[in-house]
Amino acid sequence: MAPTTDETKTFAPFRPAAAILRQQLADPDSLLVCPGVFDGFTARIALDAGFDTLYMTGAGTAASVLGQPDLAIVSLPEMAGNAGMIAALDRNVPVIADADTGFGSSLAVARAVKLYSQLNVAAMHIEDQAFIKRCGHLRNKALVSLDEYLVRIRAADRARKECGRDIVIIARTDSLQSLGLDGAIRRLKAAHSAGADVAFLEGLLTKEQCQEAVQALAPIPCLLNIVGGGVTPALDAAEAKAMGFKILLWPILSLTYTYVSVKKAMRELKEKGWSEPLPGGEGGIKDIFEVCGIEEAAAFDREVGGSTLDGGFF
Template sequence: MTPSLDDLPHGYSVGPVHRTPATRLREMLNSNDGIVTCPGVYDGLTARIALNAGFKCLYMTGAGTAISRLGMPDLGITTLQDMVTNAGMIASLDWTVPLIADADTGYGGPLMVARTVEAYISAGVAALHLEDQVVNKRCGHLLGKELVDEAAYLSRIRAAVLARERMRAAMGDAGDIVLIARTDALQSLGFEAALDRLQKAIELGADVAFLEGFTSVQQGKDACDRLTPTPVLLNMVPGGATPNFTSAEAQEAGFKIIIFPGLMLAAAYGSCVAAAVELKDSGTIAVTEKQRKEGPKGIFTAVGLLDCLTFDKKAGGTSYEGGV
């Protein structure tokens, strides 16, 4: 007998109820339910925390991936393998929650961009964004960014669209992915040139526009107005080049997606620095009442302990009959 959804662990689905992550994201973009708010996650723990908080879409930050996997800054050091392995792990935690993932420059020329898109689709990623910086890129809110020329940028977008078409032909809906065209041209080429790049990317088949590093609320509104009906993504980096927006303010300005890439990274950094200093200075760490009550099982539960035990029991396993 086919189990009901209520019988399955978190993140599982069966039969006709299944929709691909890209399909789910497209439904969100086409709905009138408001802006899609995405917390930035970078590993399994931060993704689980965001899922447990009830977010309906996640964003995998490239900077967070570089920092967490390599211990290095966001300077174009990560490879396709670094990024797609991390994205695939995060996406697999709950297939019903779409994952938008940074794909940097596509990691090379058109053939490499196509390989990147196909790898992200195979990993279950709902959407990716490609940018127009040189391969040795940097965080979009740092200075001194170098761009490829327009022809090279558009070849990346064209390659991504062609790769998606090839995957759709082979896999149907499972071969779909939402393509987000990002430009960092505003800083060096100006607003009109940046919008022109985005409009040309949309004409080639990009689904969403991403103007990085705009510096005024009016610029953000103008970009949304000029690019309509294409959905526009807002990258919210506190302390970065872009003014601070809440989700409600971003929706009012016309944005359809808002990502907070540094959300978990900043919180983890601050907390971990404080904990390290406390241990170094005092030789111990304070234990909260919650920690004392839950022990390590509290964290294990947050990352799916009960789902694992339930699944093992349904499969006939006996390893955890005595509890954990």
């Protein structure tokens, strides 16, 4: 079979993921429902389900890459590398990624923004916790001053302008516990004035607080974070959209189901010496390879004249 050449097959021009995300956010009727993914496999499953925006969780990255809790242990190269790998799986599906506190000083924040941008990550959120941070749904979080927080946001805004990439900057505040709703809203408004595009008030406690926050921050686009077992009520997409949120994250969805399913299977294998097949044989090697793109890989190989996957593979 003769290989397909560029003269006989056209390709869509590259479009930065940030531009796609900005278009999604500009749609007045849209709510971006983003499942949390933590590696290439969970990202592939989310893409196969048809999601048009993904979220790379920092907690999931810490757990999957290092086997550690979400306590500022993951370095910038590890976090950005994971985000970039996920973003590369489908360039038309924007990835929003955790960037913790920005990984240090204003110079570290700038480096993070440029690295995430180069990897075609669509958006990153930067928070106002002290450098040794905690998951947003844990207690006793330490904050930096408002001035230090705004240095991070201004550094992010300046860095994206310098690198010519319009990555979306999401300002996250974890100040609700210590400063109250009014204080948290003041921080987010100041961050927006400093260059942030989206407001992320972490750890909202009630539906009433959710509604009040969106109204107080309008017209700034707002993000709602639903963490299983966390403090924020589990609003569904219809409720979040009705309140006026633009982005809805379920950050540990993949982590939760991985934990529950794998734990059950491991216990079964340990106790019984075998693992019971799932109904219908779901989850076999064929399913796994297919969701990871083996058909697309075979098509690519054929089109360039290769024979790596000739003869089939199942």
